[in-house]
Amino acid sequence: MARGRGSLNSGGKQGEELPKAKITSQSLKNSSKLLKYIKPYRLKFFAGLFFLFISSLVGLSFPAILGSLIDVAQGTHKYKFLPDSLTAIGIGGFILLFCQAFVSFFRVVWFVQVAERSLADIRRETYFKLITLPMNFFANRRVGELNSRISADLSQIQDTLTTTLAEMLRQLIIMIGSIILLAIVSIKLTLAVLAILPFIVGFAVIFGRFIRKLSRQAQDKLAESNTIVEETLQGIANVKAFVNEAFEAGRYNSNLQEVIKIAVKGAKFRGVFASFIVFCLFGAFVGVIWYGSVLVSHKEMLVGDLTSFIMYTIFVGAAMGSFPDLYSNVQKAIGATERVLEILEEKGEDVSIHESDNEIKQRVDGNLIFDNVNFHYPSRPEIEVLKDVSFEAKAGQRVAIVGPSGSGKSTTAALILQFYHPQSGTILFDGKPADSYSLTDIRNQVAIVPQDVLLFGGTIRENIAYGKLKATEEEIVAAAKRANAHQFVTSFPEGYDTVVGERGVKLSGGQRQRIAIARALLKNPSILILDEATSSLDSESERLVQEALEELMKNRTSVIIAHRLSTIREADKIIVLEKGIVIESGNHEELLGNEKGLYRYLSQLQFEV
Numbered sequence: 001m002a003r004g005r006g007s008l009n010s011g012g013k014q015g016e017e018l019p020k021a022k023i024t025s026q027s028l029k030n031s032s033k034l035l036k037y038i039k040p041y042r043l044k045f046f047a048g049l050f051f052l053f054i055s056s057l058v059g060l061s062f063p064a065i066l067g068s069l070i071d072v073a074q075g076t077h078k079y080k081f082l083p084d085s086l087t088a089i090g091i092g093g094f095i096l097l098f099c100q101a102f103v104s105f106f107r108v109v110w111f112v113q114v115a116e117r118s119l120a121d122i123r124r125e126t127y128f129k130l131i132t133l134p135m136n137f138f139a140n141r142r143v144g145e146l147n148s149r150i151s152a153d154l155s156q157i158q159d160t161l162t163t164t165l166a167e168m169l170r171q172l173i174i175m176i177g178s179i180i181l182l183a184i185v186s187i188k189l190t191l192a193v194l195a196i197l198p199f200i201v202g203f204a205v206i207f208g209r210f211i212r213k214l215s216r217q218a219q220d221k222l223a224e225s226n227t228i229v230e231e232t233l234q235g236i237a238n239v240k241a242f243v244n245e246a247f248e249a250g251r252y253n254s255n256l257q258e259v260i261k262i263a264v265k266g267a268k269f270r271g272v273f274a275s276f277i278v279f280c281l282f283g284a285f286v287g288v289i290w291y292g293s294v295l296v297s298h299k300e301m302l303v304g305d306l307t308s309f310i311m312y313t314i315f316v317g318a319a320m321g322s323f324p325d326l327y328s329n330v331q332k333a334i335g336a337t338e339r340v341l342e343i344l345e346e347k348g349e350d351v352s353i354h355e356s357d358n359e360i361k362q363r364v365d366g367n368l369i370f371d372n373v374n375f376h377y378p379s380r381p382e383i384e385v386l387k388d389v390s391f392e393a394k395a396g397q398r399v400a401i402v403g404p405s406g407s408g409k410s411t412t413a414a415l416i417l418q419f420y421h422p423q424s425g426t427i428l429f430d431g432k433p434a435d436s437y438s439l440t441d442i443r444n445q446v447a448i449v450p451q452d453v454l455l456f457g458g459t460i461r462e463n464i465a466y467g468k469l470k471a472t473e474e475e476i477v478a479a480a481k482r483a484n485a486h487q488f489v490t491s492f493p494e495g496y497d498t499v500v501g502e503r504g505v506k507l508s509g510g511q512r513q514r515i516a517i518a519r520a521l522l523k524n525p526s527i528l529i530l531d532e533a534t535s536s537l538d539s540e541s542e543r544l545v546q547e548a549l550e551e552l553m554k555n556r557t558s559v560i561i562a563h564r565l566s567t568i569r570e571a572d573k574i575i576v577l578e579k580g581i582v583i584e585s586g587n588h589e590e591l592l593g594n595e596k597g598l599y600r601y602l603s604q605l606q607f608e609v
């Protein structure tokens with residue numbers, strides 16, 4: 001029931017089963033921290049709760065009204081507070097029904113409003129928190145997992161707030177109310193019902209769960225066979241080349257057999273379940289009616305009372321049956337809350353999510369010094385990635401970092417961008433330690449052209465403007481021209497409005513790099529980090545990119561992470577890293593002069609290639 005109502009709000013249905021958490025006083029205390037997000041909307045929330053209470057009570061009155069109708073029709077009038085004419089009772093019933101409809105409307109609308117608004121607040125805060133968390137946080141987690149916290153976990157919380165809690169409360173009121181009313185109508189019959197109903201409902205719930213588990217197993221197996229189809233179709237060339245059609249057909253077939261086996265096993269249990277429901281659950285009702293009829297025939301009970309009684313019994317049974325599902329939803333929501341709180345309680349970087357705080361307050365000319373920097377990634381403390389690294393780049397100089405794969409070149413770049421901080425030693429900008437600047441100031445004045453340029457889904461114009469959000473059209477076009485990108489951009493029919501990224505036009509590696517260069521040109525940083533692409537471009541593309549890079553490097557400090565030594569001959573300084581240690585430094589000629597040096601060896605290798 002609760003799940004069906006979940007579609008009322010944006011949470012919708014979850015694709016995956018979320019793990020359940022144990023409900024302890026600690027976990028409840030933790031989860032209650034989320035209540036602060038409901039606080040701004042508490043008036044509506046409590047009004048909704050009140051209406052829920054009213055509508056549950058009104059719901060409880062219907063069996064009594066129905067019973068009275070029957071009794072009055074038979075000429076008996078037991079409850080003196082009710083009118084003794086059929087018309088009056090009928091009209092009264094309809095008025096109550098109308099009230100019930102009215103109250104239910106507001107209850108649903110208010111609960112959904114409160115949940116949607118508070119959930120949007122939680123979503124917003126979680127997202128803001130996520131994007132300001134330090135890089136190290138992301139190193140230890142998969143993007144998919146974080147994504148699911150924002151979608152599945154928050155939807156679960158939303159479902160619980162909008163429906164599960166309300167439903168639990170409603171069922172609780174109905175159950176307690178019904179039992180009290182049952183007792184008022186007939187104590188004897190009530191005791192008889194309470195003696196058997198909980199057992200039957202409990203058994204039905206456990207059995208139902210078992211069957212659901214079986215059908216999930218069958219679904220999983222079916223999904224497995226779908227994976228086989230997907231894999232073979234994707235790799236159809238391989239299947240054919242290895243003449244493995246028979247093997248794949250066999251694999252698919254045996255999987256299907258298992259699907260059938262599980263499904264048939266499930267069907268047997270389902271049959272047993274159906275018989276059980278018919279026999280026990282309906283049997284119990286027949287039993288109640290039978291015993292009730294005996295009481296009626298002995299004049300111990302009125303027919304109308306028996307009718308009310310049966311209806312209340314159904315209410316109690318349904319409420320009992322709904323609790324396990326509702327409870328497991330709450331368990332999932334508590335697990336989800338704890339995972340979301342884990343993110344909300346992380347310490348973010350000191351960056352603002354407000355555009356207005358983004359102005360540069362302390363200018364950097366571009367002097368960069370690494371002074372005895374030692375660094376290991378927080379996630380892998382046993383591996384020292386940089387050891388006593390020292391070098392200096394004066395404003396406007398070009399410094400190249402070379403070295404074998406894994407020697408720490410990209411790590412050096414990450415440290416300049418303050419993605420991580422050295423455990424000892426200092427990084428200085430214009431002679432002042434990095435921590436005397438705000439993070440925003442440093443990152444606003446350092447630009448990186450990465451190896452793999454990521455374009456966001458959007459137009460080329462938007463992608464270039466990512467370097468300076470407030471750039472004018474003229475500035476964007478000027479940057480694209482300087483980056484040798486204007487020509488190819490205008491060759492597309494939609495020009496700067498061409499949509500790129502996952503759903504748009506695919507750009508070549510060289511074109512993407514030129515967009516990234518235009519982006520960096522717009523940003524106009526004092527310090528530029530160039531992470532040279534490892535995959536080589538064709539010579540024309542290479543020339544265009546190289547020209548654009550030359551333009552970009554003019555008048556600023558450039559740190560070039562070089563894979564091809566040919567491109568760094570002109571560098572003012574070359575730093576050779578090996579296993580995180582600076583083993584050589586100097587310009588191209590000086591380093592070539594070192595007969596036993598790694599640089600000379602590497603350049604000989606590349607030259608031979």
Ligand SMILES: Nc1ncnc2c1ncn2[C@@H]1O[C@H](COP(=O)(O)OP(=O)(O)OP(=O)(O)O)[C@@H](O)[C@H]1O
Pocket residue numbers: 139377379380385403404405406407408409410411412
């Ligand atoms: N996020 C990270 N967490 C833990 N260890 C990392 C992380 N990134 C890199 N490392 C490790 O740090 C060392 C240096 O890596 P880095 O990427 O700086 O080398 P590189 O010289 O840039 O290599 P390449 O030329 O292959 O890009 C490697 O041993 C790598 O495994």
